[in-house]
Amino acid sequence: MDYETKLVFQVGLLLLPIFVVALRVLAILPSVGLGSSNKDLKSISDITSGTGSSIMVLLGSGGHTGEMMRILSNVDLSSVRRTWVVSSGDSSSLVRAKEFEDKYQQNGKTCKSSEYLTLYRARKVGESLLSSLNSTVRSFVDTVNQLRKLPELPSVLLLNGPGTSVPLAYILFGMKFFGLCNTRIIYIESLARVNKLSLSGLLLLPISDRFIVQWEQLYHKYKRAEYYGILI
């Protein structure tokens, strides 16, 4: 082999993994997929045979939890398995989730099981940079460990913008990259965001399969955003 052929092979070998990774990312990246054009309203209980069967809902804290529970108050989740994710120390979100579950139990209908996941909080208010870096790493490792303990990874991840959304969504996106799950990410931006997305929203825009905003201004500003009015 002459020098040039060798070089071509070496460069080729070097570029191959990058090419494969890029292809895989393109395959799972929602922004390059085709948008759904279905206009009929569907109900969850009608479609669950032979499809994804579990949902993970993140309850951030105070206002985020309040919006999420209001969004879900008209959604019937009884036919899918539910995992509620709360941050450590956030007992009021846990209470809200249990209240929601109690209503299903009281209805006496047949109902899929549910569980609770408590994640180590990524960053506390007023923390120094170094210790916040430390706790971010800890929260990342903790999240991966907790997810591995679940009997199955969620089919749908529902988020509405607290800081903890970002590591959770990217970890599941990473797992999707390696073919470990096929979690669809639905992000609903907080009603408090009128003209500008939150940092979580900006970071999650590229990897969310559905990205929903609650103000028309945001819908016009971001190409992939969907808008259906106020949802809470």
Add this chain to the structure above:
Amino acid sequence: MPTVLITTGATVTFRSLLDYVVSPEFIENLSKFKVSRLKLQYGNEINPTTNEHVSRDYFERLVKQSEIVSKFQLDISTDRKSDTDGSITYSSTKYDFVLEAFPFSMDIDSHIRSADVVISHAGTGSIIDALKLHKKLVVIVNDALMDNHQAEIANEFAKLNYCVSHNVNELFGTEKLINSVRSLLDGSIQLTEFPANKKEIVESIIAEELQKAV
């Protein structure tokens, strides 16, 4: 006899709003406009290390400092069913006025239903709860909060004429709040009806994504 409900949020004590409303002047103005019942949700902030109820301590201190109990000859009855929903009632037969104060409620909707005017902090949930029940609403923005998206949403809703909005700092020394309450009560301010939202859409989106997640 109209009822006014004030909600201040659950997580952080809205001190400046409490300062303004737990005062002889505000209560006197209310009773001037024949408001006979003031319901006050004063907050549920609990210090995680000492376990002290920050909001309740602050509220009770204000009651003492403002001397409203002696000024309005209020009788106090406490109903602390549990730590989260214990309410205190201050009632005065002489002035035909009742102040009902509670830290927070799991059933805030029933309090909203009983009110003629709601004065709410600018949290999205709280605003929406009042608008959905088609209540006359005054939103008070807390300027002390770090991220002021609350101002954004309050202004936006005020622009759409769903509510009246004030910054808490512009209340002191003025009668802006009481004037808004009065104008809403006597109908000189007419608000636009809040449209019902399409909640089924969220269930439909979840259903579509479940189908794709095979």
